[in-house]
Amino acid sequence: MIDKLAIIGVGLIGGSLALALKQAGAVNHVVGYARSDLTRQEALALGIIDEATDSLADAVRHADLVFVAVPMGAMSAVFEEMAPHLSAHTVVTDGGSAKAQVVDAARTAMRQQMPNFVPGHPIAGTEKSGPSAAFAELYQQHRVVLTPVDETSAEAVRLVEKVWQTAGAEVFCMGVEQHDLLLAATSHLPHLLAFNLVGMLAQRDDCDEVLRYAAGGFRDFSRIASSDAVMWRDICLGNQQAILELMKQYRQGLDQIEQAIRSGDGDYLIDVFIRAKKARDSRFAEPGLIDNSEV
Ligand SMILES: NC(=O)C1=CN([C@@H]2O[C@H](COP(=O)(O)OP(=O)(O)OC[C@H]3O[C@@H](n4cnc5c(N)ncnc54)[C@H](O)[C@@H]3O)[C@@H](O)[C@H]2O)C=CC1
């Protein structure tokens, strides 16, 4: 299906797409761009890419599909550098966790190529990063959201949709703004809560003691606090408005819970907990509603 695939940023997200497409026999040649020699060698050794380069121009030249999977803060510079070397037929997509900032960066750097640019976001990942974290099955039975803009051609969307389906994903399209708000609620805010909670506990003198007796719920919730700091800094700054709005709502809810505990208002607490349990047990546990099957 694809003759030359260029992966810009051969980490968890870029590497996993390359592996999935290779496993499906859907790509002839995969070129990986990485700045560090260590990453290039690792990606080659793991069979993620067939060719490694530290030149963005060489990576994208004559490519049929370019997948940009670097931290969001690096996307703008990557787009600027690769734009002059894209062929007329080259379709470009990305995996950034928030879309408005990426679309702005693409419009600035790739004005001519916007019809061939399909903003995307696989709603699948782990707390690990780098080539060694990549695996071919990552996207299987997970969702990928595409947020085509006015300029995006239907043909480019069709190609990117087919590529993600080949990797095992279910593809949905929605608007950029809607995407950024939804993901702020279900992904960006929870990551911030986990970073804050684990960071707060780590500062305590009795941290080891506290963590030794943590139960399964803490283990589950704190896993995402192992995620990459640069990636999450870029998501926070790149989806600022939606995240701040969600933080405000969350803080209001927490304040009300605090007030209820202070005043001994058990009825309020029961109300909040029952509402959450009902939502989780019915709506969220509905097959296919939450992105993966681990409900
Ligand atoms: N980690 C996750 O679970 C998910 C991440 N994403 C998004 O996918 C993108 C990639 O994330 P991961 O694969 O997890 O990260 P990663 O750290 O595993 O891989 C990122 C790659 O980009 C390269 N890179 C880093 N800074 C760069 C720069 N300034 N210029 C050029 N290359 C640079 C790194 O060398 C690495 O090869 C991010 O935009 C992230 O928001 C989307 C869905 C899930």
Ligand SMILES: O=C(O)C(=O)Cc1ccc(O)cc1
């Ligand atoms: O590890 C997890 O549970 C995640 O939530 C991974 C993740 C991180 C960032 C995204 O944009 C999408 C998925």
